[in-house]
Amino acid sequence: MNINLSAYWKINESNQFISIFGDDDKLPLLLYIHGGPGDAALPLVYKYNRVLSKHFNVVVWEQRGAGKSYYSFQNEEHITIQTFINDLHTLVNHLLKKFDQEKLYLLGHSWGSVLGLTFAKEYPHLIHTYFGCGQVVDMKEGLRRQYDFVLEESEKRNKSKITARLNNTDLSLTQENWLKDLLFITKLVVKYKHSLYGKSNYNTFVKDFIFSSTYTWRDLINREKGSLQSIQYLWQELMTIDFSNETDFDIPIIFLEGRHDKHVSSTLVEEYYQTINTPKEMVWFENSSHFPQWEEAEKFNEVLSSIIENK
Known part of the structure; x- marks a missing residue:
């Protein structure tokens, strides 16, 4: 049965927007963790990665305080990175129960790769494979x-x-x-054209948001507000992140990297990749910087789809 679900779910006392699309409810789950912090990406995933629905039930999670899940953080909430790991854990368990599956595929982009790799280390029994895109390794060195x-x-x-x-x-x-x-x-x-390769602005993506049927004007405004507040609340802690010594994982690790990424250094990811001892793969996107999932969407979608086809 085809899946096309968009709804607010209560996740650890916070209403968070979840969108799921797939050609068959029996397909494996792929959970996309957006960047930022607070940089919700629903319209872009819908536009560039919709074809993944042939192989996965794709779950797009708008994290607390971001995009459609925006609300004003309060100091007494004590928002930290662990807050998002807890949200992710609750969400994953709910998805696995809802779709009667034991594990899912996890795809983290940029800030989302901090959450994703942390989660992969802590809860490998819930994940088939972890995909890191624009992977964060060491924030200070980055x-x-x-x-x-x-x-x-x-x-x-x-x-x-x-x-x-x-x-x-x-x-x-x-x-x-x-x-x-x-x-x-x-x-x-x-x-200097090394965040979005060959382009000096994000105008292409801005248009995708403006003309998306999935986002209202209010959502667009809230996305900007959510991005700013998330950076203000989380960036100081984010600067302490360093995965350099995390070299052993209990699941396959696949890095999907833009060759020209200077936003989150892909050369730093390559250096880190060489130290990982567990099953791994590194896929280069030669015409991309920080957003290969949208800069070279066709290749990106094919790479992820081949994981299922080859099983």
């Missing part, structure tokens, strides 16, 4: 590589004002204006 890239590019382009500001940036992100500095570096990665 920021350093971001910074080195934009500084070098700025010097090449004789951007003296930008270079001066970068030279005065504190990468500890403990200063009062840390968010402005963080966003400044990230925007330069975009401007």
Whole structure:
């Protein structure tokens, strides 16, 4: 039976939006964990990855405070990374029970790869395979590589004002204006065409959101608000993330990486990949940066589909 479900589920006292689509309710589950934090992606998954419904029941989770799941965080909630791991655990158990399955496939992108790889380490018995896309490895080292890239590019382009500001940036992100500095570096990665490969802005994706039938204007506004608050609440803790010493997993690990990713360094992922001792695979997308699932959607979908076909 075809599955096309969109609803709010109560997950650990928070109403969170879940969308599930697939050609048959007996297909294996694939749970997509979006980036950010707070960077909900439902319209993009619907547009670029819909064909995966032939092989999976695809679950798109709009995390607490993000997109359609937006609400204003309160200090007394003590929102941390563990909050999202707990949400993910509750969601996974609910999905497995609902579809009468023992395990699912997990796909984490960027911030979602922090949640995904953490979950894969803690709950391998619930997962067939983990897919990491734009995989985070070591946040501090990743920021350093971001910074080195934009500084070098700025010097090449004789951007003296930008270079001066970068030279005065504190990468500890403990200063009062840390968010402005963080966003400044990230925007330069975009401007220098290595977040979305060959493009200096996200206009293509912005249009996809605006013209999507799955998002209202209110959803668009809430997505922006949710993204900002999630960064404010979670980024300092996120900077402590380092998977470098996590080299043994009880499930297969597959990294799906854009060759030109300077947003979350794919060369750092390649270095980390070499240290992993368990079954693994690394798939390169030669014409992508940070978003191969949408920059090279056809190849991306084929790679994921082949996992099922070859079983």
